[in-house]
Every structure is written in C-alpha cells, then in structure tokens.
Amino acid sequence: MRVRLVVAYDGRGFSGFAANVGVETVGGTLGAALERVLGHPVVLTCAGRTDAGVHAWGQVVSFDTTRQPLDVAALQRSLNRQCAPRIVVREADSVPDTFDARRSARARRYRYTVLNRPEPDPFLAATTWHVEAPLDLAAMRLACDPLVGEHDFSAFCRPPKVKPDVAPPRLVRRVLGAGWHDLGDGRLRFAIEASSFCHQMVRSVVGTLVEMGAGRKRAGEMRGILESRRRARAGQLAPAHGLCLWEVVYATDDTVVGG
Amino acid sequence: MRVRLVVAYDGRGFSGFAANVGVETVGGTLGAALERVLGHPVVLTCAGRTDAGVHAWGQVVSFDTTRQPLDVAALQRSLNRQCAPRIVVREADSVPDTFDARRSARARRYRYTVLNRPEPDPFLAATTWHVEAPLDLAAMRLACDPLVGEHDFSAFCRPPKVKPDVAPPRLVRRVLGAGWHDLGDGRLRFAIEASSFCHQMVRSVVGTLVEMGAGRKRAGEMRGILESRRRARAGQLAPAHGLCLWEVVYATDDTVVGG
Numbered sequence: 001m002r003v004r005l006v007v008a009y010d011g012r013g014f015s016g017f018a019a020n021v022g023v024e025t026v027g028g029t030l031g032a033a034l035e036r037v038l039g040h041p042v043v044l045t046c047a048g049r050t051d052a053g054v055h056a057w058g059q060v061v062s063f064d065t066t067r068q069p070l071d072v073a074a075l076q077r078s079l080n081r082q083c084a085p086r087i088v089v090r091e092a093d094s095v096p097d098t099f100d101a102r103r104s105a106r107a108r109r110y111r112y113t114v115l116n117r118p119e120p121d122p123f124l125a126a127t128t129w130h131v132e133a134p135l136d137l138a139a140m141r142l143a144c145d146p147l148v149g150e151h152d153f154s155a156f157c158r159p160p161k162v163k164p165d166v167a168p169p170r171l172v173r174r175v176l177g178a179g180w181h182d183l184g185d186g187r188l189r190f191a192i193e194a195s196s197f198c199h200q201m202v203r204s205v206v207g208t209l210v211e212m213g214a215g216r217k218r219a220g221e222m223r224g225i226l227e228s229r230r231r232a233r234a235g236q237l238a239p240a241h242g243l244c245l246w247e248v249v250y251a252t253d254d255t256v257v258g259g
Numbered sequence: 260m261r262v263r264l265v266v267a268y269d270g271r272g273f274s275g276f277a278a279n280v281g282v283e284t285v286g287g288t289l290g291a292a293l294e295r296v297l298g299h300p301v302v303l304t305c306a307g308r309t310d311a312g313v314h315a316w317g318q319v320v321s322f323d324t325t326r327q328p329l330d331v332a333a334l335q336r337s338l339n340r341q342c343a344p345r346i347v348v349r350e351a352d353s354v355p356d357t358f359d360a361r362r363s364a365r366a367r368r369y370r371y372t373v374l375n376r377p378e379p380d381p382f383l384a385a386t387t388w389h390v391e392a393p394l395d396l397a398a399m400r401l402a403c404d405p406l407v408g409e410h411d412f413s414a415f416c417r418p419p420k421v422k423p424d425v426a427p428p429r430l431v432r433r434v435l436g437a438g439w440h441d442l443g444d445g446r447l448r449f450a451i452e453a454s455s456f457c458h459q460m461v462r463s464v465v466g467t468l469v470e471m472g473a474g475r476k477r478a479g480e481m482r483g484i485l486e487s488r489r490r491a492r493a494g495q496l497a498p499a500h501g502l503c504l505w506e507v508v509y510a511t512d513d514t515v516v517g518g
Contacts, residue, residue, distance in 0.1 A: 008380065009381055010384075055381075055382070057382075080379060084379040084384075085380070088378055088380060089378070119339065119348070119349055120344045122267050122268055122343075122344050123314070123316075123386060125343075125344030126382075127382060
C-alpha cells in the first residue's frame, strides 16, 4: 500500500530533507518516526529535496508500507505526536501505486520572503530575510520576466559534481511563473513555479533580484546573466531561512497539494 | 535626558522582562546593551513586567541618560545590532522628564492567540497555544462579559508574597475591554485591555475561557468564579508563549504606543 503525506516543517535545525548519516534531517527524523509506527524499514520519496535551513509548508512525501489495514488518520496523529511542532504532517492519504511524490509532480511552487524595512522583527526572523535598504520593487518585478520559460539555469545553480564517464546533468528548467507580491507590512514575497528546480536555484535568483532592487545590478542585466550560464555573474545566494517549499502540482489531475 | 523605547521581543529563552541575577532577562540584556553604548549605569522602567516566555510587540521602556547630545536613531541602531532579532527596538524617542513608562501608562493591551485545529503548525508554534479540541467561540465570548469593569481579580492572579506587617496588595483591576477574534485560519485571538494586570492574570483568564470553550466549565460560571476570589475555581494557566504584550496607552494624551 502506498501512502502520501503533506508535510510542513521549520527548516532551522535540520540539515535539509534528504536522509544523511550523522546529521539531523527532516527525512531522517520523519522516516525514523514512521519506522517506529509501522515496524518495518521505510524508503521516503519527496517532491523537493530542500536544502539545510529551508522551510516547507506543502512538501509531499510518498512511501510504501506492508501494514494492512492501515489507519492513515491514526498514523498522522502518531507522527505528529513524535515530530511536532518542528515537523507537522498536515495530510495523510492512501494513494494508487502509480503515485510517486517526485516523479508524478508536474511543478513545484516556492516562496521567498524578504522583510524590507529598517527594523527587524523578532517574530519574522525565522522565516524572512531582513534587508534594511529600501528595495525597488518595480525593478525586481521587471527582472522576473526573462526567467519565465525554458532556459538553461546554470548561472543560478550550484554546479553538480562532475562524475567521470557520465554526462553532466542538464540544468535546463521550465519556469511557469515568477513574481513579487507586496504584502503591505514590509514583507515582499517572491513566488516562483517551475517544472523542477536545480540546486540553490531559487536562492540564487532571489539574491540576484535583491541586488537589482538595491541598485547594485541593473534589472536589464537579468537576461544576459541567464544567457551567460556563468554563476559568477549572478548575485549572492539569499539566506536559506527566507525560502519555503509552498506546494506541489501533480500531473495526474492537476491537483495542487499543500498550499 | 529621558528616553522612551518601544521594544518587541520573542519571549522564549528569556526569564521574563525584569532584571534578575543569574538568569537571562529582556531587561538585563537590553540594559547591558544600553550601558555599553551610553557608558554609564542605566535603570530601566517598563510598562509591563512580562513573565518568563511571554512575548511583546509594544513593550515600553523608559530610562535616563547623562549623555548629551544623544542621537536616539543611532542609539536604536546600535541596540538592534547588539540584540536583534530576539529583541528589537522598534522606536526610540526623547521624552519629557515627567514621562514614566510604568506610572504614565493608562492601560495595557495584551493578546493571547490559540491555534484551534487538529494539526499543529511549525510556524505558529512559537506564538500560539495549540488546542486540538474544537472550542465553542460563542461560549468563550459570552464568558468575557463579566470580566469588564472594576473587580477583585484574586481568582485569576498568582497570590503575592505576604510580607509581615505590610497590608497585602490589592488585586482590584479595571478591565476596559475583553473579547475574542476569529482570525479565520484556525487562530482565535483574545484581546484584553486593563488599567493594569496582576501577576498571571491574562494566562489564568485565558485558561479558564478555554476550559469553557472546551465544555469542561460552563460560560455562566465566569461571574461566580470572579466573585469567589478563589484561585482554585479558575482554570489552568494557559502557556506563556501564546501571550503578547501588544501595546500601551498613555495618560498624557491618550497616545497608544506600540501596536
């Protein structure tokens, strides 16, 4: 039986989603809790392998279990008793065996939030990047346009490790939408949707956009940076804690999960 | 020269506002930062001595300094460099010598936020009390009515230490307004304004109201609990992290500070 979870987490204190030896990860913590409940080893598949410190509201996870019958509502409560509030299972459902949290996903939606005012905020410090200098929102909006469509995002991606005798992975991605929303209280929120993302792509794009908003780069440079495929031309990486995997869109029926 | 600060803080990790030996307090941390900038000892007066773990958005602090001239904007920046994001100075002004953060305050406004839905939320865990069982908002609203007005709040206050040969402090307080707001996303927010509050009063009132919302006490009992002046009749204390000192109203010109 295959199960799908929608999972929110506070990324601080976790070395990202993917299970790794010797560090605390969301996947490792959640997988260990699942194995305690189910009594057998569990292999988790996730829609977006978020980096260290990155949050999620609508991360989607799938796994198989041999436990039958399985009360998914009871499973959800048990996971939340073990993992909340740092990791919260927002939904749990049994799904067809054809569902795969990663492969079935048609698009991922990320949000990045900047707090753009002189004073910081103790209650937003965990989820926003505080930028004191006033940002030119019009410039940051203009610079989003060249991102939409299918492009090689090498300029905005951490280069993958080159393996001998293996062709380097393509960094071509299809961005379906990208834009800034002024939340009216000093918070500026960047929302981006893409078929998939390469490593550090959203943080690198946001870092570049904020340099344009601050006047350190021109908005008109975005297209040239993208086409250059040279990482040195992009801006600094925006900090991880402003980023959140917001929701995932699935192919089968255009269902949006999370959000 | 007298200075007024409006201060927000995340109460987690602090043993309340008031400076105490051997524990980390908001007043102690802020006072030490002030003394580093001003180069002389500083005595802080605050509008509300928040307890351990209680947050503030609009705490008001006053103190005297002999440093003249004093650039209050530079002082604010320096304090925020030292203390943010846990403690943030939102405003800094020079004020007349007649202003006293505590004595000049005409009323304090507190907010208490309950997250009332089955699943917790990693991003609200620091600032809300998660109550899974559905609460009867109408009952909790009804039970607010008897609180308004001038009453002896002994039933909702931690009894002060009795000192020999000293009359015990009066626990009569004047509540100017109290009510619940449904924020529509599972959050229920209790707002209360009073001339002043006695120790643990808001948390004790909220704990009692939530027991009424959960059906463990009847809303109609509120008046009797209040009149009994017996703490054993009130509900359990609501946890500190749902409480926030929101803003302070000042006598001189009805100015609301904070908020």
